Amino acid sequence: MADIYLRGGWVITVDPERRVIRDGAVAVEDGRIVAVGKRVELDRDYHGKSDVEIDTSRQIIMPGLINTHVHLAQGLLRGCADYLPLIPWLRDRVWPLQGNYREEEALVSAKLVVLEMIKSGTTAFLETGLVGRYGPDKIIEMIHSSGIRAAVARHVMDMTGYALEENILHEGLVELGDKSYKDTLRLYNKYHGWDNRIWVWFGPRTPGAVSVELYRRMSEKARELGTGITMHLAEVKADVEYTMTKFGKKPVEFADWVGLTGPNVVLVHVVWVTDEEIDILARTHTTVSHNPCSNMKLASGAARISDMLRRGVNVALGTDGGPSNNDYDLVREMKHAALLQPLRTLDAKAIRAEEVIEMATIRGAKALMIDNMVGSIEVGKRADIITIDYWKPHLKPMNNPISHLVYAAMGSDVRNVIVDGKIIMRDRRVLTLDEEKILEDADKAAASLYERAGICVEPDTIWKII
Ligand SMILES: [Zn+2]
Numbered sequence: 001m002a003d004i005y006l007r008g009g010w011v012i013t014v015d016p017e018r019r020v021i022r023d024g025a026v027a028v029e030d031g032r033i034v035a036v037g038k039r040v041e042l043d044r045d046y047h048g049k050s051d052v053e054i055d056t057s058r059q060i061i062m063p064g065l066i067n068t069h070v071h072l073a074q075g076l077l078r079g080c081a082d083y084l085p086l087i088p089w090l091r092d093r094v095w096p097l098q099g100n101y102r103e104e105e106a107l108v109s110a111k112l113v114v115l116e117m118i119k120s121g122t123t124a125f126l127e128t129g130l131v132g133r134y135g136p137d138k139i140i141e142m143i144h145s146s147g148i149r150a151a152v153a154r155h156v157m158d159m160t161g162y163a164l165e166e167n168i169l170h171e172g173l174v175e176l177g178d179k180s181y182k183d184t185l186r187l188y189n190k191y192h193g194w195d196n197r198i199w200v201w202f203g204p205r206t207p208g209a210v211s212v213e214l215y216r217r218m219s220e221k222a223r224e225l226g227t228g229i230t231m232h233l234a235e236v237k238a239d240v241e242y243t244m245t246k247f248g249k250k251p252v253e254f255a256d257w258v259g260l261t262g263p264n265v266v267l268v269h270v271v272w273v274t275d276e277e278i279d280i281l282a283r284t285h286t287t288v289s290h291n292p293c294s295n296m297k298l299a300s301g302a303a304r305i306s307d308m309l310r311r312g313v314n315v316a317l318g319t320d321g322g323p324s325n326n327d328y329d330l331v332r333e334m335k336h337a338a339l340l341q342p343l344r345t346l347d348a349k350a351i352r353a354e355e356v357i358e359m360a361t362i363r364g365a366k367a368l369m370i371d372n373m374v375g376s377i378e379v380g381k382r383a384d385i386i387t388i389d390y391w392k393p394h395l396k397p398m399n400n401p402i403s404h405l406v407y408a409a410m411g412s413d414v415r416n417v418i419v420d421g422k423i424i425m426r427d428r429r430v431l432t433l434d435e436e437k438i439l440e441d442a443d444k445a446a447a448s449l450y451e452r453a454g455i456c457v458e459p460d461t462i463w464k465i466i
Contacts, residue, residue: 002027003421005050006387008039008057010401014361014376018354020402026061028383031421036377052423058391059415060401062357063376064123064384065330066364068289069230069268069318072127073098073134075109075116076446078322080456086236086298091168093455094323099172100453103135108445110139111438113328114146118430120329120411123148123384123419126266126289126318126368128230129155129203131173132183140191144198147424147432149384151368152191153203153230154184156218161208163242169209181218192227196373196382197420201228204260206235207242207251212258219259228264228369230289231255234277235269236300252277261286266367268318269294271301275311278304282312287367290359292336293327294320302344305337306351316364317356329411331388334360338406353406383421388413 004027011024013036025042027035027050035042047053074094081093101109117125127150130136136154143150157180160169175183188200202218204210222229234240234251243254252273255261261284268289270281281288290305308315317337319328334356341350365375374384388409390396395404395413417425424432450456459465 002029002034002046002050003052004028004383004418004423005042005046005053006056006061006385007043007047007053008055009059009061009387011036011377012060012062012357012401012405013378014063014358015378024061026377026385028385028418028421031382033377033379033381033383033385036379054387054416056387059387059389060405061377061385061387062405063361063374064386064417064419065121065360066316066368066375067117067122067125067318067328067330068266068287068316068364068367069291069320070113070117070125070127070328071321072110072113072130072139073101073106074321074323075113076105076322076442076449078326079459080450081323082460084298086300087162087165087238089298089323090162091165095170095173097449097453097455099170100449101133101172103133103138105445105449106134107138107142108438108441111142111433112442113322114143114148115430115433115435115438116328117330118146118148118417118425118433119414119428120331121386121388121414121417122328122330123386123417124364124368124370124374125150126201126230127152128232128268129153129205131155131180132175133172136187137190140187140198144194145432147419147422149197149370149374149419151199151201151228152187153201153228154180154187155203155205156180156184156214157205157209158211158214159209162206163208163238164245165208181214185221188225188227199227199368201230204229204231206232207239207254215258215260222264223262226264228266229260230266230268231260233267233270234272237272240272250274250277252280256280256284264369266316269300269303271295271303273304275307278308278311278313281308285314287314287316287363289316289318289367290337291318291320291333292340293333294324296336296340298324302340306341306345309351309355314363314366315359316367317359330360331405331409331411331414334406353402356406357402383418385418386414387416389415
């Protein structure tokens with residue numbers, strides 16, 4: 001007897017032995033995984049005796065994916081900021097759009113992104129930085145009601161620059177002084193730990209927008225509260241110039257100096273770093289969130305992920321946002337992560353598909369400090385599980401589910417999504433969100449946002465639209 005019985009198919013467990021079970025099965029009860037093994041053995045206890053039995057004989061069963069770098073407010077910015085490198089991309093397109101949000105539009109953007117993530121197999125994510133004008137309370141409540149798990153960081157700042165560029169943050173995003181820090185604490189007190197699915201983190205802006213004092217204050221507070229902290233670091237060369245010029249330190253040395261290293265810290269991108277900096281990250285158990293699509297599209301550089309893995313850094317995976325990726329599909333991101341390292345190193349063995357799957361699951365769980373709870377299919381863990389339909393031409397012949405998952409699958413192959421033992425997508429239908437309404441609202445909210453910002457009103461194309 002179980003609440004849910006997933007019967008048949010390949011089970012990629014990512015458990016400590018990294019077992020992969022051919023013709024396996026998984027049983028879930030009271031939100032937990034109660035059995036994992038061969039179908040013939042589990043059938044005795046669960047077949048025909050469970051509340052919900054799903055025939056997964058043509059599917060892969062695996063832990064839910066964990067996206068460690070998401071911008072919920074960038075969902076409506078998809079297609080609005082192509083062909084630009086990071087700083088002009090932020091200054092001229094992304095920030096003016098985000099700085100013009102009204103709360104109802106930001107909520108639509110967040111819903112759209114959560115919907116896309118659920119439909120592509122993400123069961124937990126790390127939002128990098130909500131601000132006051134987006135209406136963080138309503139967004140957090142929507143995340144909770146969608147059934148997904150999330151660590152939600154709120155942006156903290158007391159300056160308006162980016163690296164050596166001063167005063168370039170859009171006025172609509174400026175929150176000076178104590179305000180952003182105190183509002184993070186308010187959200188923490190209100191929502192942190194909600195149903196063991198929502199956590200509130202600090203999300204300091206990138207160096208150039210936060211004083212050393214404020215970095216130190218929030219990193220100490222995060223440690224005291226036992227919560228996390230996430231920040232973009234060393235994404236482009238300008239980030240290295242800034243910390244070297246102002247402080248005589250390389251980016252990771254700077255982060256370490258202000259308290260932004262440790263097992264509760266997720267540093268994002270970390271492209272321009274030396275061996276010594278990689279060793280600091282490994283020694284301090286700091287997570288690096290790798291976002292290969294964003295790094296390629298914004299011409300930021302190729303992060304040294306295979307070197308980081310060899311030197312013992314916890315590397316996880318993220319998609320970044322609508323104007324930098326331009327999707328939130330972590331299955332597709334796995335492919336890019338797997339392709340970028342051979343390209344960078346000219347070594348076909350630079351990274352293995354197994355390592356990439358770990359980055360998208362158990363290493364992501366570690367980044368969010370929830371690896372005791374989720375990130376693998378193991379008896380006793382909470383049931384965050386997805387199934388992937390492989391009865392499709394691009395996933396045949398089914399001779400190697402690990403290879404297919406990384407090199408051939410897409411988010412749209414995800415068929416069922418279970419979070420905390422609850423089915424939130426069944427046969428590709430999301431049960432917790434109104435998909436049709438979100439798609440309609442997205443176009444309407446985007447049109448009013450573009451109009452107000454005076455950006456993206458017409459498509460950026462060199463072809464003629466008639
Ligand atoms: Zn980002």
